[in-house]
Amino acid sequence: QVQLVESGGGLVQPGGSLRLSCAGSGIIFSFNDVGWYRQAPGKQRELVAFITSSGTTRYADSVKGRFTVSRDVAKNMVDLQMNSLKPEDTAVYYCNARSPYSDGNYWGQGTQVTVSS
Numbered sequence: 001q002v003q004l005v006e007s008g009g010g011l012v013q014p015g016g017s018l019r020l021s022c023a024g025s026g027i028i029f030s031f032n033d034v035g036w037y038r039q040a041p042g043k044q045r046e047l048v049a050f051i052t053s054s055g056t057t058r059y060a061d062s063v064k065g066r067f068t069v070s071r072d073v074a075k076n077m078v079d080l081q082m083n084s085l086k087p088e089d090t091a092v093y094y095c096n097a098r099s100p101y102s103d104g105n106y107w108g109q110g111t112q113v114t115v116s117s
Contacts, residue, residue, distance in 0.1 A: 001026040009111030020080040022095030034078040038091035
């Protein structure tokens with residue numbers, strides 16, 4: 001019954017911005033750690049950013065200073081604001097949620113982000 005749905009992907013010019021959203025149902029994000037991952041063709045899936053149940057955030061070095069992860073408790077959503085986008089940011093972006101206290105581990109279907117001129 002747990003479902004994560006990503007949205008907000010699309011085509012953007014280098015240097016542009018996109019805001020991705022992860023909407024959860026059957027799960028309370030404030031009780032879970034929520035991460036954004038991405039996978040580009042020929043590459044392994046990479047952890048981009050995450051926010052813990054306590055609100056701590058961490059970022060991959062490749063996106064630090066450009067991306068911001070945030071949580072809207074009222075809407076039960078986690079967003080990823082992506083600024084100063086580069087062609088190497090092109091990938092399918094996935095939302096993941098897991099509980100620090102249980103074995104729950106859930107993935108969204110992914111949303112495509114393409115950074116190109």
